[in-house]
Amino acid sequence: MAVGTVTAATSIERISVLTCPACRHRSREEMPDDMCLFFHECAGCGARLRPLPGDCCVFCSYGTVPCPPKQAGRCSA
Numbered sequence: 707m708a709v710g711t712v713t714a715a716t717s718i719e720r721i722s723v724l725t726c727p728a729c730r731h732r733s734r735e736e737m738p739d740d741m742c743l744f745f746h747e748c749a750g751c752g753a754r755l756r757p758l759p760g761d762c763c764v765f766c767s768y769g770t771v772p773c774p775p776k777q778a779g780r781c782s783a
Contacts, residue, residue, distance in 0.1 A: 741775070
């Protein structure tokens with residue numbers, strides 16, 4: 707099986723914990739199924755998180771779980 711391929715036995719995780727790189731505040735967030743989230747405002751310090759170079763979204767950069775499109779192999783980043 708190729709990396710990033712989802713099978714019937716594999717489920718997409720929709721919850722990720724984002725950690726702010728500025729203040730280390732952690733927040734449990736539900737990810738959208740069909741798109742990447744490019745911005746997120748930290749509830750701890752107000753920093754506007756953006757993806758790191760090479761990542762498609764803030765969940766792939768700062769989350770405990772990559773975004774659903776990445777998990778499903780539908781993300782090109």
